[in-house]
Amino acid sequence: QEMESILKQLGIRPLNPAYSTGQQWGKIQEGKKEIKVYTPINGEYIATVQTATREDYEEVIRKAQEAFKVWRKVPAPKRGEIVRQIGERLRFYKDALGKLVTFEMGKIYQEGLGEVQEMIDICDFATGLSRQLYGFTMHSERPDHRMYEQYHPLGLVGIISAFNFPVAVWSWNAMIAAVCGDVCIWKPSEKTPLTAIACQHIVSEVLKENNLPEGIFNLVIGDAEVGKWMAEDPRIPLISATGSTRMGKQVAQVVAARLGKSLLELGGNNAIIITPNANIEMAVRATVFGAVGTCGQRCTTTRRLIVHDSVYEEVKERLIEIYERLPIGNPLDPSVLVGPLIDKQAVDTFVKALESVQKEGGKLIYGGEVLKGEAYGNGHYVKPAIVEAENHFATVQEETFAPILYLIRYKGEVEEAIEIQNSVKQGLSSAIFTQNLREAELFLSAAGSDCGIANVNIGTSGAEIGGAFGGEKETGGGRESGSDAWKFYMRRQTNTINYGTALPLAQGIKFDV
Numbered sequence: 001q002e003m004e005s006i007l008k009q010l011g012i013r014p015l016n017p018a019y020s021t022g023q024q025w026g027k028i029q030e031g032k033k034e035i036k037v038y039t040p041i042n043g044e045y046i047a048t049v050q051t052a053t054r055e056d057y058e059e060v061i062r063k064a065q066e067a068f069k070v071w072r073k074v075p076a077p078k079r080g081e082i083v084r085q086i087g088e089r090l091r092f093y094k095d096a097l098g099k100l101v102t103f104e105m106g107k108i109y110q111e112g113l114g115e116v117q118e119m120i121d122i123c124d125f126a127t128g129l130s131r132q133l134y135g136f137t138m139h140s141e142r143p144d145h146r147m148y149e150q151y152h153p154l155g156l157v158g159i160i161s162a163f164n165f166p167v168a169v170w171s172w173n174a175m176i177a178a179v180c181g182d183v184c185i186w187k188p189s190e191k192t193p194l195t196a197i198a199c200q201h202i203v204s205e206v207l208k209e210n211n212l213p214e215g216i217f218n219l220v221i222g223d224a225e226v227g228k229w230m231a232e233d234p235r236i237p238l239i240s241a242t243g244s245t246r247m248g249k250q251v252a253q254v255v256a257a258r259l260g261k262s263l264l265e266l267g268g269n270n271a272i273i274i275t276p277n278a279n280i281e282m283a284v285r286a287t288v289f290g291a292v293g294t295c296g297q298r299c300t301t302t303r304r305l306i307v308h309d310s311v312y313e314e315v316k317e318r319l320i321e322i323y324e325r326l327p328i329g330n331p332l333d334p335s336v337l338v339g340p341l342i343d344k345q346a347v348d349t350f351v352k353a354l355e356s357v358q359k360e361g362g363k364l365i366y367g368g369e370v371l372k373g374e375a376y377g378n379g380h381y382v383k384p385a386i387v388e389a390e391n392h393f394a395t396v397q398e399e400t401f402a403p404i405l406y407l408i409r410y411k412g413e414v415e416e417a418i419e420i421q422n423s424v425k426q427g428l429s430s431a432i433f434t435q436n437l438r439e440a441e442l443f444l445s446a447a448g449s450d451c452g453i454a455n456v457n458i459g460t461s462g463a464e465i466g467g468a469f470g471g472e473k474e475t476g477g478g479r480e481s482g483s484d485a486w487k488f489y490m491r492r493q494t495n496t497i498n499y500g501t502a503l504p505l506a507q508g509i510k511f512d513v
């Protein structure tokens with residue numbers, strides 16, 4: 001019932017449009033596939049959503065192209081004003097949208113609220129940014145010449161997002177793209193279409209109030225096929241994709257074949273190093289939040305803990321103590337810290353990874369069970385696992401999107417720990433706990449962590465939006481969100497202006513005609 005009232009508040013009816021344009025309610029249209037949405041909390045049915053057909057998709061592209069012609073001419077600070085209003089509207093809907101995130105995705109309500117807060121924060125950031133899309137000016141080598149560079153809107157930006165941050169990651173891309181003058185086409189995960197529809201309603205309201213075309217923000221719901229249409233489509237100059245490395249490799253190849261731009265934010269295999277100079281209590285608490293927060297389903301989740309031999313037993317004992325008291329259950333219950341996994345498949349992946357790591361010689365020292373009983377109705381709840389393992393194990397090398405923490409021991413200097421930390425294919429987030437300046441600075445140096453995010457005395461997850469977000473190697477190399485990530489969403493132009501009466505050539509070339 002609460003669910004129903006939230007859907008109503010957010011303007012969602014049980015049967016929803018496949019896309020932002022031409023909304024039809026009430027009846028499944030022929031020829032359309034549908035997605036049935038069940039909550040991971042207890043497996044109950046929430047709603048049915050239609051997916052976009054190729055015709056729907058074409059219609060969305062057409063509307064987006066039309067909208068782009070209008071939007072690119074709106075001055076950037078005025079675009080910022082629209083994004084500011086979206087931020088205000090998100091503040092108004094924060095509780096309801098946060099709860100819908102919890103219902104649909106299963107993260108605890110605190111984290112659902114945190115996710116909406118990330119959206120609000122990026123709106124504020126993008127609003128300020130709308131007056132700061134700076135280019136350099138440079139001195140020309142020729143007399144009476146001036147040179148500068150400017151950034152223009154790129155056009156249509158395709159956003160492919162994952163279930164785990166069903167709305168925040170979209171907003172990082174969409175709000176930045178919007179102030180840059182781009183229009184967006186969003187394909188959310190087919191596991192979380194409802195939160196996407198809610199966002200679409202929120203932005204549509206604001207656009208309508210400002211007499212702007214709805215096609216500035218577009219939504220296309222569908223499976224990998226829709227993602228493929230987007231990746232192949234030369235009308236979309238930039239595809240920003242967040243998700244698994246497998247998906248990213250497919251998207252990147254298709255986009256590259258048409259020489260489009262792709263911005264990838266893919267898997268992580270994030271580690272925390274705990275040195276003998278760490279504040280152990282801080283390190284352990286940060287590890288627990290990083291490892292079990294969002295039930296291990298963040299791309300920044302702490303998956304490996306690289307601990308010095310001299311403090312290893314202490315860390316291990318303290319971790320187990322905390323794990324033993326972790327409240328697992330309904331993510332709407334404010335005392336719960338660990339909610340369900342997204343679906344049955346995720347539970348199977350968790351179980352299989354634990355089996356295979358044990359076959360390789362890993363030792364399961366805590367958790368790993370799939371929880372049964374009434375409180376855990378649909379079998380999506382697991383006890384977060386701690387495994388003693390070695391970094392080179394095939395299972396440890398992979399990102400398993402579930403709460404498994406691998407404990408890895410190092411015996412020598414911090415260089416050895418850094419070497420272990422870097423010895424994976426992924427390069428998203430990393431952290432060191434130490435009070436020793438030399439260790440901390442080495443970790444942050446060119447010879448240190450090879451990740452896009454490297455923290456000192458802070459865990460691997462929970463980054464702020466103000467920094468550029470993304471990572472190296474198989475994480476895909478893209479940067480989303482803050483800092484100067486906006487530049488990727490614009491086309492860059494170098495301009496040289498001759499205000500004299502002669503025509504001197506650069507490099508001193510003489511060419512008299």
Ligand code: UN1
Binds near residue numbers: 298299
């Ligand atoms: C993700 O998991 O895809 O740094 C994004 C964090 C969050 C974002 C995670 N701010 O954990």
